[in-house]
Amino acid sequence: MARVTPPVRVLIVDDDALVRAGLTMMLDGLPGITVTGEADDGAEVPAAADACRPDVVLMDLRMPRVDGITATRLLRRRPRPPEVIILTTFDADENILHALRAGASGFLLKDTPPAQIVEAIGRVARGEPILSPSITRRLMDRAVHQAGNHERARAALAALSPREHEVVMAVARGASNAEIAAGLYMSVPTVKAHISHILTKLSLDNRTQIALLAHDAGL
Structure with a gap:
């Protein structure tokens, strides 16, 4: 009998309601993916993770109360933590590096084509990182030169x-x-x-x- 693979459970965290709605509309119902919840600030992430039990979290970097770096760090301290993909508008934002060091599985720009976002979710759910190609080199160069x-x-x-x-x-x-x-x-x-x-x-x-x-x- 063929083994049925359960869908990847996704939690969307962003302070922009339009971004959350767009991502939910794009992802929910796709084969192999289900959006289990949303949160509008990093402060809500621990409770949302408990309620939604996500496999992957799409995490905004900049939020008004608790930012994506702090929220990622809190998630990674939990037993069986979900994978985190940072979504950002700022391709030169040095905080992206801190987010990766906090345990994020990668980052994508918010204007990344939908098909690539879907692919990224699948990859990180399998334990493989995803880094936006347009800024990987710049990010890694910054890492190399840190004192x-x-x-x-x-x-x-x-x-x-x-x-x-x-x-x-x-x-x-x-x-x-x-x-x-x-x-x-x-x-x-x-x-x-x-x-x-x-x-x-x-x-x-x-x-x-x-x-x-x-x-x-x-x-």
Whole structure:
């Protein structure tokens, strides 16, 4: 009997009612996705997460009371936290980097085409990060040049095996599990196992933070 995959449950957090309504209209009812709730400020996120049990949260960056960075950090401290995609209008906003370090799985601009938003939700639900291509390079360059990060990152990565280093490099390039498996001649389950071990060794939350660490180290 074929296994039925449950839909990805999505919580939308944005202080703009029109943005929330537009995202809900776009996403709700699509095959494989269901919008389980909305919130208009980061202060409402813990209660909304309890009520809606989302797999993925679409999180605005700037909100009047509690911003998306703080809300993301609070979510990531919870048992079995949902994945977070930051949605922002500001492609040069340095706070995006702080949000990624707080545990967000990636970020997208609000003018990202709907099909790419849907793809991003599916990817992060599978544990793969998504970064808006138009600003990934600028964001990573900023990470590299933050004072003190370089040596700390290189010291942390020194604890990894050569094979784990190869996986880190592939993750930093934005490769999917399937692409890493093909490039390094291993199975997808082996790739997942390596990534799990890397996260544990480096005390990181997700693949995005692996990528940031690699770029901090100048790799």
